[in-house]
Amino acid sequence: MSVEIADPLSLARRLDAEDPLRGFRERFVIADPRLVYLDGNSLGRLPLRTAELVRETVESGWGEDLVRGWNGGWIDLPQRLGAKVARLIGAGEDEVIFADSTSVDFFKLAMATLEARPGRKKLVTDDMNFPSDLYLLQGCARLAGEVEIVVVPSEDGVSLDPERIEAELDGGTALLALSHVTFKSGWIHDLGRLSRSAREVGALTLWDLGHSAGSIPVDLQRCGADLAVGCSYKYLNGGPGAPAFLYVRQELQESLRSPIQGWFGQRDPFDFALEYRPAPGIGRFLAGTPPVLSMVAVEPGVDLLLEAGMECIREKSLRQTELLIGLWDDRLRPLGVALNSPRDPARRGSHVSLGHPEGLRIARALVEEMALIPDFRRPDNIRLGVAALYNTFEEVVEGIERIRRVIEERIYERYPVEMNGVT
Ligand SMILES: *Cc1c(COP(=O)(O)O)cnc(C)c1O
Numbered sequence: 001m002s003v004e005i006a007d008p009l010s011l012a013r014r015l016d017a018e019d020p021l022r023g024f025r026e027r028f029v030i031a032d033p034r035l036v037y038l039d040g041n042s043l044g045r046l047p048l049r050t051a052e053l054v055r056e057t058v059e060s061g062w063g064e065d066l067v068r069g070w071n072g073g074w075i076d077l078p079q080r081l082g083a084k085v086a087r088l089i090g091a092g093e094d095e096v097i098f099a100d101s102t103s104v105d106f107f108k109l110a111m112a113t114l115e116a117r118p119g120r121k122k123l124v125t126d127d128m129n130f131p132s133d134l135y136l137l138q139g140c141a142r143l144a145g146e147v148e149i150v151v152v153p154s155e156d157g158v159s160l161d162p163e164r165i166e167a168e169l170d171g172g173t174a175l176l177a178l179s180h181v182t183f184k185s186g187w188i189h190d191l192g193r194l195s196r197s198a199r200e201v202g203a204l205t206l207w208d209l210g211h212s213a214g215s216i217p218v219d220l221q222r223c224g225a226d227l228a229v230g231c232s233y234k235y236l237n238g239g240p241g242a243p244a245f246l247y248v249r250q251e252l253q254e255s256l257r258s259p260i261q262g263w264f265g266q267r268d269p270f271d272f273a274l275e276y277r278p279a280p281g282i283g284r285f286l287a288g289t290p291p292v293l294s295m296v297a298v299e300p301g302v303d304l305l306l307e308a309g310m311e312c313i314r315e316k317s318l319r320q321t322e323l324l325i326g327l328w329d330d331r332l333r334p335l336g337v338a339l340n341s342p343r344d345p346a347r348r349g350s351h352v353s354l355g356h357p358e359g360l361r362i363a364r365a366l367v368e369e370m371a372l373i374p375d376f377r378r379p380d381n382i383r384l385g386v387a388a389l390y391n392t393f394e395e396v397v398e399g400i401e402r403i404r405r406v407i408e409e410r411i412y413e414r415y416p417v418e419m420n421g422v423t
Contacts, residue, residue: 044237090219210303237301
C-alpha cells in the first residue's frame with residue numbers, strides 16, 4: 001500500500017471499480033453527491049425502498065386499511081423482523097425479537113438475569129462500554145439492592161485484554177455485560193472466549209451489538225452468547241429512532257422474565273385476562289404495541305445487508321479502514337493526529353477514531369464547510385464510520401484530504417470551543 005499511496009485517488013478509484021458491492025450505493029438516497037458521509041455508525045443512510053415502503057404504509061396501510069392493518073401483517077412485525085436480523089447475527093429465528101430501544105431492552109435482560117440468579121450479586125462490565133449501558137446497570141443495582149458493579153478499566157482507552165475481564169468473573173457473578181464493538185475505539189471484544197469464560201463460572205453474558213450488527217459478522221449461537229441487544233438505526237439503516245432488537249438463547253427463554261410485564265408479552269394479549277402469564281418463548285420480552293411506522297422502515301435495510309452478505313461487507317470494510325489508517329499515517333500523523341483505534345484488523349470494527357486536541361472544532365469545521373460528516377466523541381475523538389454498503393473508497397480518500405486541509409489551513413480556528421446539540 002505504501003507504494004501506491006502516493007496517488008491515493010487513483011488507488012481508490014481502482015478499488016471502487018473492482019468492488020463487488022459497488023451497486024449497493026445506488027439503492028440509497030444520495031441527496032448531495034459532494035457530501036462525504038462517514039457517520040453511518042450513528043445514523044445509517046436512507047434506502048430508496050424504505051422511503052417507498054413508509055409512504056405505502058402511511059397511505060394505504062394507515063390511510064385505507066386502518067385497524068385492519070394489524071391483521072394484515074403489523075402484529076407479527078416484531079417476530080418477522082427478528083427472524084431476519086437473526087440471520088445477520090448467527091441466531092435462531094425464534095431467538096430474536098424487535099421491541100423498544102436498545103436501552104430499554106438492555107434493562108429488561110439485565111433485570112431478568114438478576115431475578116433468575118438471586119444468589120449472585122456482581123455485574124461485570126468495562127469502561128469502554130456505551131455509557132447508557134453503565135447507567136442501566138446502575139439503575140438495575142438500585143432496584144435489586146446489594147448489587148456490586150465492577151467496571152474493568154482499559155489501559156489505553158483503545159483495547160482491553162480479555163484476561164483482565166476474566167480475572168473479575170467468579171461464582172458471585174450474575175452477568176458480564178459488554179459492547180461487542182466499543183463505541184469510541186472500535187475495539188472488538190472476543191465474544192466467543194468471554195462468553196465461554198462467563199459460562200464456566202455460571203454467569204450470563206449480555207452483548208450490546210450496537211456497533212457490530214450489520215458491520216461485522218456476528219455468530220451468537222456458535223459463540224455461546226446468552227443474551228444480546230442491538231439497535232437498527234446504525235449499520236442496519238432503519239432510520240432515526242428505529243426500534244431495537246433483543247436476543248435470548250433458546251434454552252434460557254423459559255427461565256427469564258421481563259421486568260416490564262405488558263400485554264404484548266402476555267400469553268394471549270387479546271383474552272384480556274387480569275393475571276399476567278408470560279408468553280412462551282421470545283415473545284415474553286415484548287411490552288406494548290410495536291411502533292409500526294418505524295418498524296416497517298427497518299426491513300429494507302436488513303434485506304440489503306442479507307443480499308450483500310456479511311462476509312463480503314466485512315472484507316470491504318476492512319480494506320476501507322486499512323486505507324483510512326494508511327492515509328492517516330501518511331497525511332495526518334505528521335500534523336499531530338493520533339490513532340485511537342486498534343491497528344490489528346482482527347480486533348477493529350468498522351469505525352476509526354482519530355484524536356486531536358482540537359477534535360471538537362475540527363469536527364465542526366468539517367460539517368459546516370467541508371461537506372464531511374464524521375462525529376465527535378469526547379474527549380478528542382473524531383470518529384469516522386465506514387458503511388461498506390454505500391461508502392466508496394474515494395470517499396475515504398476525500399475524507400482524509402478534507403481533514404488534512406482543516407488542520408493544515410487552521411480552518412477550525414473559526415469555530416467556538418463549546419459543544420452544541422447532537423454530535
Ligand atoms: C447506539 C448505541 C446504543 C443506543 O441505545 P438507544 O437506547 O437506542 O439510544 C446503545 N448501545 C450501544 C453500544 C450503542 O452503540
